[in-house]
Amino acid sequence: MKEYFTQLYIGAKSLLVGLGVTFRALLHPAVTVHYPREKLTISPNFHGHTLLVKDSETGTHRCIVCMQCDLNCPSNCITVVGEKREGSKGKTLTAYHLDFTKCSLCGICVEVCPTQALDFSDEYELAGFSREEFHYNLLKRLEEG
């Protein structure tokens, strides 16, 4: 009989201690961020989809169409298109297609690039109604700013 009441006491006390934890949480500031009304600042190191970097000196990208990113991509989601133009050495970039539906953000393209022409964006709000919305032309994006 005594055992029964001891158990009852211990049990009831444990529940009250637990309730105490919940009650104390009431006095702490809220942790939840009310997205999208509130937004957190994203770390500058965040990996969004890749971008062509704008060179501050030339005002344009640094891509030399060496195709390293295209060849090294494990998901085959990059297609680099370049053409030979009169008066310039090597090829000139005409389109940089990134199929973001396939990209797994491993960053191999950014690492193999010999001219550091690629970087990650901090874009995280990605939603679309069609597959084509995620077929980016990075060159066009760069030119449009």
Place this chain on the structure above:
Amino acid sequence: MTTNNGNEKRQGFYLNMGPQHPSTHGVLRVLLEMDGEYVLEAEPVLGYGHRIQEKMGESRPWKGFMPNTSRLDYVGALICTHGYIGLIERMTGIEAPLRAEYIRVITSELNRISSHLLWLGAFLLDLGAFTPIMYTFDDREQILDILEDVTGSRLTYCYFRVGGVNRDIDATFIAKTRAFIERLRSRFRIYHDLVTTNIIFIKRVQDIVHLTPDMAMRYGITGPLLRSTGVGYDIRKSEPYSVYADFDFEVPVGTSGDCLEVYLVRLEEMEQSLRIIEQALDRLPDGPHLAKTPKKLPLPQGDASFSVEAARGEFTYYLVSDGSEVPYRLKIRSPCFSNLSILPELCRDMLLSDLVMVLGTLDLVIPEIDR
């Protein structure tokens, strides 16, 4: 269906638990042979999330499989990647600088804690306690923020490279990690008050099933589940990889293989991980974070394997190479597959609500089983 129970014949029925059941934590289907509320037989059915990962590893240069490794066990992605990178380094003979090894250990252990925190919240949610997951997710979010800052991702990290890590850690990372260690230590008291001593939790979890060491070894069970039976088998101690041999930490073991002990072992493991991180931060050596590696790196002919202690148990990669960059065969041994295989024997003649509890204790990540 009728079953013989003495002379009396009972009417039973089949019940499908999953593949879309919240407490199976993914697309696992458990086919249950029921008698009233009692489970006579539980048969796990797999294959709903199969992505031919092993074949993918055999059809592209080894470098291309790196992002895939973090999609196997996405809750402890860094540790999975650690195994694959370790395997390639073992095959090619490339050594990572000491600083990189330390960074690997720190981030891996942070990832282990985040995995255990997720388990803790989800497990208690399975039992019907909604509050603890709010606290664990708050803590887990801090880890994700720390790891996001250095790896760039929040869940499926592709951070480790052959010969080091992708990005060096800085003073902010160290300060944030130290602050987190302090914070989590104070939070353990909350978990203790809220969960460990809670009478409802104890009554739900204690003395339901007892996993024996013999049974665990028959099924090849590893990780906290095995350690709860009293077998102190941890790859970090028994076959130390990376720089784990340099740290002073204990492997928590239980005695009876009770579900409550699995819980206690996991909680203690988080504490031990904090200890490892603390020591690694104190002794973090200077130097480069990435060794120079050749651009083309074919795998030498032969085979090799590499095991790591993932959050759920022993994670092994086995690779056979024919001398090219593309592996000839890549075999992945994931802990959850073995851990799940015990379910039919463990859950015979058990209440359905207890089966949910045991499933939660196993800490299954289904995409790791269905690779």
